[in-house]
Amino acid sequence: xxxxxxxxxxxxxxxxxxxxxxxxxxxxxxxxxxxxxxxxxxxxxxxxxxxxxxxxxxxxxxxxxxxxxxxxxxxxxxxxxxxxxxxxxxxxxxxxxxxxxxxxxxxxxxxxxxxxxxxxxxxxxxxxxxxxxxxxxxxxxxxxxxxxxxxxxxxxxxxxxxxxxxxxxxxxxxxxxxxxxxxxxxxxxxxxxxxxxxxxxxxxxxxxxxxxxxxxxxxxxxxxxxxxxxxxxxxxxxxxxxxxxxxxxxxxxxxxxxxxxxxxxxxxxxxxxxxxxxxxxxxxxxxxxxxxxxxxxxxxxxxxxxxxxxxxxxxxxxxxxxxxxxx
Amino acid sequence: xxxxxxxxxxxxxxxxxxxxxxxxxxxxxxxxxxxxxxxxxxxxxxxxxxxxxxxxxxxxxxxxxxxxxxxxxxxxxxxxxxxxxxxxxxxxxxxxxxxxxxxxxxxxxxxxxxxxxxxxxxxxxxxxxxxxxxxxxxxxxxxxxxxxxxxxxxxxxxxxxxxxxxxxxxxxxxxxxxxxxxxxxxxxxxxxxxxxxxxxxxxxxxxxxxxxxxxxxxxxxxxxxxxxxxxxxxxxxxxxxxxxxxxxxxxxxxxxxxxxxxxxxxxxxxxxxxxxxxxxxxxxxxxxxxxxxxxxxxxxxxxxxxxxxxxxxxxxxxxxxxxxxxx
DNA sequence: TCCTGCATTGTGAACGCTCACATATGACGG
DNA sequence: CCGTCATATGTGAGCGTTCACAATGCAGGA
Numbered sequence: 001x002x003x004x005x006x007x008x009x010x011x012x013x014x015x016x017x018x019x020x021x022x023x024x025x026x027x028x029x030x031x032x033x034x035x036x037x038x039x040x041x042x043x044x045x046x047x048x049x050x051x052x053x054x055x056x057x058x059x060x061x062x063x064x065x066x067x068x069x070x071x072x073x074x075x076x077x078x079x080x081x082x083x084x085x086x087x088x089x090x091x092x093x094x095x096x097x098x099x100x101x102x103x104x105x106x107x108x109x110x111x112x113x114x115x116x117x118x119x120x121x122x123x124x125x126x127x128x129x130x131x132x133x134x135x136x137x138x139x140x141x142x143x144x145x146x147x148x149x150x151x152x153x154x155x156x157x158x159x160x161x162x163x164x165x166x167x168x169x170x171x172x173x174x175x176x177x178x179x180x181x182x183x184x185x186x187x188x189x190x191x192x193x194x195x196x197x198x199x200x201x202x203x204x205x206x207x208x209x210x211x212x213x214x215x216x217x218x219x220x221x222x223x224x225x226x227x228x229x230x231x232x233x234x235x236x237x238x239x240x241x242x243x244x245x246x247x248x249x250x251x252x253x254x255x256x257x258x259x260x261x262x263x264x265x266x267x268x269x270x271x272x273x274x275x276x277x278x279x280x281x282x283x284x285x286x287x288x289x290x291x292x293x294x295x296x297x298x299x300x301x302x303x304x305x306x307x308x309x310x311x312x313x314x315x316x317x318x319x320x321x322x323x324x325x326x327x
Numbered sequence: 328x329x330x331x332x333x334x335x336x337x338x339x340x341x342x343x344x345x346x347x348x349x350x351x352x353x354x355x356x357x358x359x360x361x362x363x364x365x366x367x368x369x370x371x372x373x374x375x376x377x378x379x380x381x382x383x384x385x386x387x388x389x390x391x392x393x394x395x396x397x398x399x400x401x402x403x404x405x406x407x408x409x410x411x412x413x414x415x416x417x418x419x420x421x422x423x424x425x426x427x428x429x430x431x432x433x434x435x436x437x438x439x440x441x442x443x444x445x446x447x448x449x450x451x452x453x454x455x456x457x458x459x460x461x462x463x464x465x466x467x468x469x470x471x472x473x474x475x476x477x478x479x480x481x482x483x484x485x486x487x488x489x490x491x492x493x494x495x496x497x498x499x500x501x502x503x504x505x506x507x508x509x510x511x512x513x514x515x516x517x518x519x520x521x522x523x524x525x526x527x528x529x530x531x532x533x534x535x536x537x538x539x540x541x542x543x544x545x546x547x548x549x550x551x552x553x554x555x556x557x558x559x560x561x562x563x564x565x566x567x568x569x570x571x572x573x574x575x576x577x578x579x580x581x582x583x584x585x586x587x588x589x590x591x592x593x594x595x596x597x598x599x600x601x602x603x604x605x606x607x608x609x610x611x612x613x614x615x616x617x618x619x620x621x622x623x624x625x626x627x628x629x630x631x632x633x634x635x636x637x638x639x640x641x642x643x644x645x646x647x648x649x650x651x652x653x654x
Numbered sequence: 655t656c657c658t659g660c661a662t663t664g665t666g667a668a669c670g671c672t673c674a675c676a677t678a679t680g681a682c683g684g
Numbered sequence: 685c686c687g688t689c690a691t692a693t694g695t696g697a698g699c700g701t702t703c704a705c706a707a708t709g710c711a712g713g714a
Contacts, residue, residue, distance in 0.1 A: 337693075341692085351691065351692060352693085353693090356693085377699090378700065
């Protein structure tokens with residue numbers, strides 16, 4: 001920066017002013033500085049900027065690192081929203097779902113001088129961490145649990161699950177089975193809750209829960225195998241599309257057709273879900289909106305609002321051909 | 328840090344030594360410092376560290392931001408490999424595939440003081456940029472083009488495509504059609520090349536290329552529709568699994584069965600590819616290995632090796648039930 | 655002519671760390 | 685009892701910015 005200043009014949013402060021386009025610089029001077037910058041190929045140093053200024057305009061994000069569709073979309077949407085608001089995102093990936101791992105990830109973010117932390121890891125472990133440890137700065141959990149972490153942005157999973165269940169009941173199914181996500185994940189829990197609520201609201205028997213899914217198609221297949229053995233099962237709601245695909249595969253392998261024998265609904269609406277056989281009925285989440293709301297909350301709390309809150313993002317059911325009236 | 332030093336009754340330098348566990352600190356002293364750190368909840372400031380030291384041990388990564396499976400896996404693997412080597416990763420996401428966008432993304436990385444740049448965007452635009460602009464620091468392109476960007480790590484797409492094509496020919500198909508990825512992407516280009524090479528090597532007619540795919544299932548479906556109209560088509564190799572799913576859907580909708588009427592092979596081996604109907608034969612890439620090699624190259628060039636190079640990562644064909652002998 | 659006030663530019667310190675070097679402390683042999 | 689060396693610790697500068705404030709220039713009004 002000193003070189004640029006020398007070359008343009010101004011002080012370092014003027015260069016700084018041009019760089020941050022602050023008022024009070026004559027156009028001619030600004031131009032001269034800009035030229036010096038270009039000629040020297042000067043590039044400002046983020047570290048020095050952050051060190052010197054109080055605000056970093058940086059949000060730290062921790063994700064769960066297995067590139068699931070959801071978290072990935074959230075991250076992308078968050079990045080967009082952050083840029084829009086003049087914030088930078090720094091991310092770190094959690095590998096082992098432990099208290100210690102969470103701590104390390106957050107520590108890493110804090111070292112980078114973030115102004116807020118966003119945890120896109122809606123898992124029990126992380127929730128507990130966020131509840132117990134006061135980081136001294138705004139901490140938002142995406143898809144968390146409002147009752148535990150006050151700053152939470154999320155999709156209305158309960159409602160989404162209820163809609164999916166209702167759809168199946170309206171088609172004429174007596175009841176609906178659920179292939180849940182792994183225990184400990186609040187999304188999994190919320191979807192179970194929505195499913196159960198709807199069944200109870202309509203006075204239907206609540207089948208035993210098939211835990212043990214881990215979001216993977218493989219685990220869906222396992223669940224599907226046991227589901228297929230029970231001829232009473234005519235409708236299945238799965239906690240995500242990948243598991244739904246596994247379930248469908250298992251049903252097919254067991255000689256049961258979808259949707260004639262069994263209807264299946266997923267959650268996420270993956271791009272490929274419309275192209276499998278049969279095209280999958282699924283609950284779609286608006287990740288862009290979620291990202292915007294999450295960023296909005298962060299901004300509000302950063303602006304001093306003590307406990308801002310936002311509504312859950314609604315979901316929509318995309319009806320395709322994996323669901324039908326029971327035979 | 329000054330506070331910690333005061334509390335422990337040592338100098339700031341000793342604190343620094345403890346923090347970076349450098350030799351020459353008495354165990355008792357180190358413990359005292361550590362205790363002061365814990366009590367004060369002290370956390371070191373990354374910006375200050377980077378500013379003061381010459382090396383940042385940070386690698387900048389630019390990705391193409393639509394969360395495709397491949398790039399996502401590469402990023403994850405790269406992060407693992409980087410951590411292993413004591414490097415940090417900073418990432419930025421390219422939204423618009425333009426020269427200008429690329430420049431902005433790279434600029435952003437450079438501001439952060441990265442020691443090397445890794446471009447996980449194997450697109451023409453980026454390749455041209457990497458070739459023409461000398462960033463003044465090591466620039467590696469993942470899945471790039473060795474002939475253009477000297478520092479390149481990649482999967483052997485040509486070989487992978489050839490294997491897929493060969494598999495279909497060996498089953499007895501006269502020739503193989505190809506649903507390619509979008510023009511401008513070097514992976515798409517390489518897969519076309521492998522496919523064509525294999526056909527020519529075996530003296531088979533090379534069907535006209537169906538460009539226009541954009542990696543999405545939807546574009547695969549479009550390609551599949553026109554493929555389905557041609558009764559001569561008995562084998563199709565798709566540039567990725569998502570397009571393969573679209574193709575299969577289109578064939579099914581047109582009344583043609585897979586693999587009885589038409590065999591289909593994909594590329595990527597998505598987790599769900601084993602669970603669709605029929606389970607998809609696909610070419611699997613070893614992303615972890617790719618990440619390791621990429622990081623290895625970066626380390627070697629950083630260590631002073633002028634033009635290190637590494638072999639392409641081999642692929643494996645996973646044969647499932649979407650391919651069979653022609654009827 | 656001189657003063658006031660605004661627009662523009664400059665100055666020096668501070669941010670929190672690492673680096674290179676200087677200094678203190680002990681153990682040991684002569 | 686002293687010098688020597690290694691080990692342990694301290695000192696001060698400097699990294700490249702921003703921040704708060706000071707200084708300069710110039711126009712217009714009294």
